[in-house]
Amino acid sequence: xxxxxxxxxxxxxxxxxxxxxxxxxxxxxxxxxxxxxxxxxxxxxxxxxxxxxxxxxxxxxxxxxxxxxxxxxxxxxxxxxxxxxxxxxxxxxxxxxxxxxxxxxxxxxxxxxxxxxxxxxxxxxxxxxxxxxxxxxxxxxxxxxxxxxxxxxxxxxxxxxxxxxxxxxxxxxxxxxxxxxxxxxxxxxxxxxxxxxxxxxxxxxxxxxxxxxxxxxxxxxxxxxxxxxxxxxxxxxxxxxxxxxxxxxxxxxxxxxxxxxxxxxxxxxxxxxxxxxxxxxxxxxxxxxxxxxxxxxxxxxxxxxxxxxxxxxxxxxxxxxxxxxxxxxxxxxxxxxxxxxxxxxxxxxxxxxxxxxxxxxxxxxxxxxxxxxxxxxxxxxxxxxxxxxxxxxxxxxxxxxxxxxxxxxxxxxxxxxxxxxx
Ligand code: SAJ
Numbered sequence: 001x002x003x004x005x006x007x008x009x010x011x012x013x014x015x016x017x018x019x020x021x022x023x024x025x026x027x028x029x030x031x032x033x034x035x036x037x038x039x040x041x042x043x044x045x046x047x048x049x050x051x052x053x054x055x056x057x058x059x060x061x062x063x064x065x066x067x068x069x070x071x072x073x074x075x076x077x078x079x080x081x082x083x084x085x086x087x088x089x090x091x092x093x094x095x096x097x098x099x100x101x102x103x104x105x106x107x108x109x110x111x112x113x114x115x116x117x118x119x120x121x122x123x124x125x126x127x128x129x130x131x132x133x134x135x136x137x138x139x140x141x142x143x144x145x146x147x148x149x150x151x152x153x154x155x156x157x158x159x160x161x162x163x164x165x166x167x168x169x170x171x172x173x174x175x176x177x178x179x180x181x182x183x184x185x186x187x188x189x190x191x192x193x194x195x196x197x198x199x200x201x202x203x204x205x206x207x208x209x210x211x212x213x214x215x216x217x218x219x220x221x222x223x224x225x226x227x228x229x230x231x232x233x234x235x236x237x238x239x240x241x242x243x244x245x246x247x248x249x250x251x252x253x254x255x256x257x258x259x260x261x262x263x264x265x266x267x268x269x270x271x272x273x274x275x276x277x278x279x280x281x282x283x284x285x286x287x288x289x290x291x292x293x294x295x296x297x298x299x300x301x302x303x304x305x306x307x308x309x310x311x312x313x314x315x316x317x318x319x320x321x322x323x324x325x326x327x328x329x330x331x332x333x334x335x336x337x338x339x340x341x342x343x344x345x346x347x348x349x350x351x352x353x354x355x356x357x358x359x360x361x362x363x364x365x366x367x368x369x370x371x372x373x374x375x376x377x378x379x380x381x382x383x384x385x386x387x388x389x390x391x392x393x394x395x396x397x398x399x400x401x402x403x404x405x406x407x408x409x410x411x412x413x414x415x416x417x418x419x420x421x422x
Pocket of ligand 1: 163166264334
């Protein structure tokens with residue numbers, strides 16, 4: 001049998017929830033988006049968007065105009081509920097924080113009806129989907145859930161992790177294969193029918209725990225591989241070898257494909273998700289933990305290189321003091337060609353410089369117009385000004401704008417190998 005969906009509700013209208021809601025709405029389904037942020041709800045209902053993602057604005061605008069997508073603060077009845085809320089970690093132990101999933105579960109529980117499907121899309125530690133089903137069952141003792149009634153449950157529950165790349169969300173949502181992890185076969189069949197509305201990739205069925213682990217595995221794989229590149233860059237620096245040349249040479253081997261080093265790993269996924277594996281298997285996840293530590297240590301290594309660069313500049317400019325040195329930083333986002341500064345190692349480095357350096361700290365970030373709060377001391381300026389006024393130049397993000405530039409004269413550190421040799 002094929003399951004039919006007339007109304008779909010998406011809880012959490014952020015970087016994943018809003019594109020997903022818009023995608024269903026563009027297939028002419030009625031979509032109710034729910035978010036706790038009144039400003040986001042208002043913006044979406046006016047046909048605009050509150051985040052930056054290529055092509056999302058036109059799809060949301062058309063969906064709202066056509067009457068298929070609306071946003072609200074309070075959940076309403078629907079056939080399927082997709083939960084796409086944040087799952088950060090808390091404290092120094094990096095314990096997963098499931099409070100947003102719990103809040104979303106408790107918010108939708110009152111409007112659940114027999115036959116509904118609830119999908120957890122948020123990247124989650126193993127066991128989170130079962131935990132969500134337990135919260136729902138606790139709030140609705142009149143309904144049966146897969147952990148109680150198996151295939152015959154009133155409510156179907158699945159984990160279908162999002163796996164799209166920021167900047168390419170609208171293409172990858174459609175083209176990527178989708179992992180469907182139902183708590184029962186019926187849950188998987190129903191979730192698969194839901195995603196097939198817009199997914200052109202394959203919907204691959206597994207169970208909820210494997211689906212949770214698959215998503216964490218993908219991001220940990222990338223984190224471990226970036227850590228390898230970052231460790232190589234530190235080793236090569238010590239041994240006076242150009243790491244970029246080294247990696248290019250090694251990658252000529254048919255079975256070697258090393259990623260690129262940088263100032264650290266940012267974003268809300270790769271720097272977070274491996275900790276969810278570590279938290280569930282702390283004694284076993286040794287490589288995964290070490291990779292996180294290597295990548296988290298990279299901004300500190302870059303800062304030490306900047307200190308050495310300042311010493312070099314002072315030695316080359318007798319009579320000048322440290323407060324005379326202007327540091328120019330190129331790039332603040334967490335990766336190239338986006339405006340997203342959250343969990344950005346580049347921003348963390350520049351903030352630390354602004355705090356510790358007695359001279360001026362300039363920052364060039366072509367993708368933003370103003371700096372967020374908490375960035376006191378950083379002077380946002382154009383590339384040409386930074387080049388003209390900087391004494392020590394540090395490239396932190398390989399935005400396209402920088403790739404076409406020559407390495408500035410004077411003391412320069414290029415953490416991404418983006419500048420062309422002067
Ligand atoms: N980075 C490097 N060197 C590299 C590649 C990346 O230093 O060679 C850095 C980037 O600069 C950035 C960080 O890693 O700071 C993460 O960037 P990314 O482009 O690797 O990944 P994200 O965080 O934008 O998106 C990832 C994707 N996961 C994988 O590629 C396995 C995406 O498919 C996921 O959906 C997303 O995480 C998520 O939401 O989990």
